[in-house]
Amino acid sequence: MTRHFLNLSDAGGDAIAAMLADAIDRKAARRGQPKGKTDADAPLAGHTLAMIFEKNSTRTRVSFDMAIRQLGGTSLILDGATSQLGRGETIADTARVLSRMCDMIMIRTDDHAKIEEMAHHATVPVINGLTDMSHPCQIVADLLTVVEHGLALPGSQWAWLGDGNNVLHSIIEAAGLLKFGVRIAVPEGYEPDSAFAGRAQAAGAAITLTRDPVAAVAGADVVVTDTWISMGQAHADEKLKAMMPYQVTSALMAHAKPGARFLHCLPAHRGEEVVPEVIDGPQSLIWDEAENRIHAQKSVLLWAADRLG
Ligand code: CP
Numbered sequence: 457m458t459r460h461f462l463n464l465s466d467a468g469g470d471a472i473a474a475m476l477a478d479a480i481d482r483k484a485a486r487r488g489q490p491k492g493k494t495d496a497d498a499p500l501a502g503h504t505l506a507m508i509f510e511k512n513s514t515r516t517r518v519s520f521d522m523a524i525r526q527l528g529g530t531s532l533i534l535d536g537a538t539s540q541l542g543r544g545e546t547i548a549d550t551a552r553v554l555s556r557m558c559d560m561i562m563i564r565t566d567d568h569a570k571i572e573e574m575a576h577h578a579t580v581p582v583i584n585g586l587t588d589m590s591h592p593c594q595i596v597a598d599l600l601t602v603v604e605h606g607l608a609l610p611g612s613q614w615a616w617l618g619d620g621n622n623v624l625h626s627i628i629e630a631a632g633l634l635k636f637g638v639r640i641a642v643p644e645g646y647e648p649d650s651a652f653a654g655r656a657q658a659a660g661a662a663i664t665l666t667r668d669p670v671a672a673v674a675g676a677d678v679v680v681t682d683t684w685i686s687m688g689q690a691h692a693d694e695k696l697k698a699m700m701p702y703q704v705t706s707a708l709m710a711h712a713k714p715g716a717r718f719l720h721c722l723p724a725h726r727g728e729e730v731v732p733e734v735i736d737g738p739q740s741l742i743w744d745e746a747e748n749r750i751h752a753q754k755s756v757l758l759w760a761a762d763r764l765g
């Protein structure tokens with residue numbers, strides 16, 4: 457069976473735990489070495505990762521490129537504007553061709569159905585580098601970051617503030633797989649897709665929705681937010697106004713557990729979803745979180761290549 461990674465549930469809780477453990481070990485083993493140096497065991501030597509971007513990216517692009525290099529392989533990048541995908545060649549045909557030429561495909565796109573279509577026709581692993589629905593690779597890095605900073609995931613309490621978006625969907629999915637709680641505070645009309653919460657709740661995770669940001673953050677171990685306007689969404693003053701009460705401020709953080717960690721996948725809009733004192737303050741783990749995209753993506757690539765879990 458080809459191992460596609462479209463959502464965290466494709467791997468499951470045990471494999472994600474294995475990814476986190478492997479990422480911690482590999483990160484420790486190469487500490488202090490040049491970032492482009494190959495890991496001693498070069499587990500994916502000779503492998504080529506094709507990366508397709510139909511949306512902008514800094515972290516996902518660079519982290520996957522560095523990740524495959526560190527594993528001993530190489531990458532190449534296609535974008536909508538310069539590949540035949542942009543001129544209407546089908547996803548199915550693109551998947552068939554790339555499967556003959558490359559060993560793995562990572563794609564960032566809009567409609568999640570496109571990545572499902574790609575996985576259906578690809579004979580090599582397809583990895584979700586973000587869709588409008590989910591961002592599973594980001595959440596592997598987020599989990600890695602809080603675990604590194606001493607959090608035991610099972611039973612921990614997470615708070616999400618702002619927009620019910622793709623990043624939140626993957627956090628909810630992780631909560632179901634790894635058994636932690638998520639309290640979600642979003643304005644009316646910006647709720648996450650209830651199917652994610654339904655599945656996580658069925659798996660035993662406590663997922664609650666509130667309009668009250670203080671209630672969401674009270675006693676939380678981890679506080680997370682993201683941009684109020686995701687890629688592909690129109691800038692809307694009405695939305696920004698509705699989001700304002702959900703801004704992460706120092707006063708709001710004071711309701712979380714002492715020492716609670718703040719996460720943001722970046723890019724950030726200081727003064728919108730979070731104030732500078734929080735995102736640039738002592739509780740913020742954003743730079744570890746960004747660096748951990750490399751270490752987490754290495755684990756995702758190894759899992760997809762059937763070398764892990
Ligand atoms: N967090 C994240 O996915 O960043 P990029 O959009 O820069 O890839």
Ligand code: NVA
Nearest residue numbers: 621682686687721722
């Ligand atoms: N929710 C954001 C995440 C960016 C990494 C977006 O989709 O634009």
